[in-house]
Amino acid sequence: MVNLRELYRDRADLVENHEIISRFVDDLFLVLRPSTDLGAAKNAHLVFEAIAENVDIKVSVLQKIKQECSPDTFFFTNTSS
Known part of the structure; x- marks a missing residue:
């Protein structure tokens, strides 16, 4: 979780762990095929x-x-x- 927080440190709208995880999963699906x-x-x-x-x-x-x-x-x- 610490690494994900660092990855999204510029996203003030992502506060809760579940928000950060959801964003990460959404971002992954942009590059996965x-x-x-x-x-x-x-x-x-x-x-x-x-x-x-x-x-x-x-x-x-x-x-x-x-x-x-x-x-x-x-x-x-x-x-x-």
Whole structure:
């Protein structure tokens, strides 16, 4: 929360924690582009995978996405295990 307060220190209208968090989430959605289309990752700088909990599927999808992306792209994966 301290980092978010610092990020929005010039916003006098954001006082309560929930206001700052809401603003941060709104700002994130200005730059995030969620998609189920693998081609959408072509110009991405960051790819966050959150598909089925099946290693074979995850590896297959990430390999396909990697072919489309720049070598500088960051990849993140989600797992519940």
